[in-house]
Amino acid sequence: MIGTVSRWALFAGLLAAVGAVTFRLLVLRRFPGFGPPSEGDASVDPAALAARIGRLALLAVALGALGRLAAEVAVFRDPFEPLWAEIRLLVTRTSWGRAWIAQITATAISAFAFTLASRPGRVAEPGWVLATAGVVLLAYTPALSGHATGAEHYVTAAISADVFHVAAGGVWLGTLAVMAGVLHLGRRHGAVVSRTRLVDWITAFSPLALGSAAVIGATGLFGAWLHLGAVSSLWTEPYGRRLSLKLLVLLVVIGCGAYNWKRSPDRVRASGEPARLPPTVALELGAALALLLVTAVLTVTPPPAHE
Numbered sequence: 001m002i003g004t005v006s007r008w009a010l011f012a013g014l015l016a017a018v019g020a021v022t023f024r025l026l027v028l029r030r031f032p033g034f035g036p037p038s039e040g041d042a043s044v045d046p047a048a049l050a051a052r053i054g055r056l057a058l059l060a061v062a063l064g065a066l067g068r069l070a071a072e073v074a075v076f077r078d079p080f081e082p083l084w085a086e087i088r089l090l091v092t093r094t095s096w097g098r099a100w101i102a103q104i105t106a107t108a109i110s111a112f113a114f115t116l117a118s119r120p121g122r123v124a125e126p127g128w129v130l131a132t133a134g135v136v137l138l139a140y141t142p143a144l145s146g147h148a149t150g151a152e153h154y155v156t157a158a159i160s161a162d163v164f165h166v167a168a169g170g171v172w173l174g175t176l177a178v179m180a181g182v183l184h185l186g187r188r189h190g191a192v193v194s195r196t197r198l199v200d201w202i203t204a205f206s207p208l209a210l211g212s213a214a215v216i217g218a219t220g221l222f223g224a225w226l227h228l229g230a231v232s233s234l235w236t237e238p239y240g241r242r243l244s245l246k247l248l249v250l251l252v253v254i255g256c257g258a259y260n261w262k263r264s265p266d267r268v269r270a271s272g273e274p275a276r277l278p279p280t281v282a283l284e285l286g287a288a289l290a291l292l293l294v295t296a297v298l299t300v301t302p303p304p305a306h307e
């Protein structure tokens with residue numbers, strides 16, 4: 001249980017951290033600020049709010065990583081060995097442990113970088129550069145301790161596909177979550193986004209989400225092909241049944257995503273000020289969290305093709 005919740009928190013935090021960087025680099029760079037007419041507090045910077053959300057996301061990653069360590073130790077615990085000696089052995093002498101150290105290191109670097117990025121003044125820009133590097137490194141780490149490394153064939157391709165799969169998930173759903181979070185935090189700090197600016201953000205985000213969906217589909221299918229062994233495993237094997245469940249939940253995410261892509265600019269234009277995202281965005285993000293929960297179970301289910 002603790003392992004599942006930890007991986008879930010880790011995936012959700014990782015996707016949101018990728019989203020914070022993407023929102024800053026690919027959305028806010030084109031459309032900075034909350035936009036005219038600036039009602040409320042013009043000093044509130046959406047980039048700084050995105051950095052704060054990024055830092056919070058890394059807290060979830062750190063807690064997830066610690067929980068994964070606790071779960072791993074619980075499985076292999078030898079009651080006759082001192083606990084610290086066992087943890088040291090696990091972390092320093094196994095490939096799982098080395099991937100874990102890389103994950104914690106990338107998390108610490110990115111958290112520091114997001115802290116810089118959230119500050120006003122000249123430290124913010126180097127903060128974003130470092131945060132980008134840290135998050136790229138972090139996106140690499142799940143693949144290093146997952147099924148991709150244990151694939152029968154094409155291990156390098158499997159690891160690369162896994163990294164792109166996770167990163168694209170962050171560019172799509174992480175960026176959407178961060179956009180929603182920035183609007184929420186902005187309101188709390190007295191800054192109100194204009195309708196025009198919110199439509200700008202959605203317009204900049206939509207092609208990113210579409211491109212990411214294509215990458216997720218291609219890399220996901222490749223992973224499924226590597227791990228399933230046969231199509232019939234989708235209903236005959238526990239791994240396949242969990243993957244099928246993931247795909248069912250994905251239908252909800254895609255359905256909401258398609259609706260939001262087609263309809264949200266018009267709905268924002270037609271709404272009053274302050275501008276808000278339509279409620280279907282919350283539904284899309286909720287379904288994405290459910291999808292990540294299924295993924296958290298899937299990643300520890302033995303894949304039929306590896307047996």
Ligand code: HEM
Pocket residue numbers: 011142143144146147148162165166169170173216217219220221223224227243250253291295298299300303
């Ligand atoms: C919104 C869409 C999706 C998101 C956010 C998502 C997210 C993830 C994440 C975070 C992982 C864990 C990576 C790791 O631990 O290394 C993963 C693994 C995986 N995903 Fe997805 N995924 C999505 C869609 C899909 C689709 C469409 C497919 C299949 C067609 C798919 C198939 C897989 C497979 C086979 C794995 C490997 C699981 C394992 O390690 O055994 N995913 N996904």
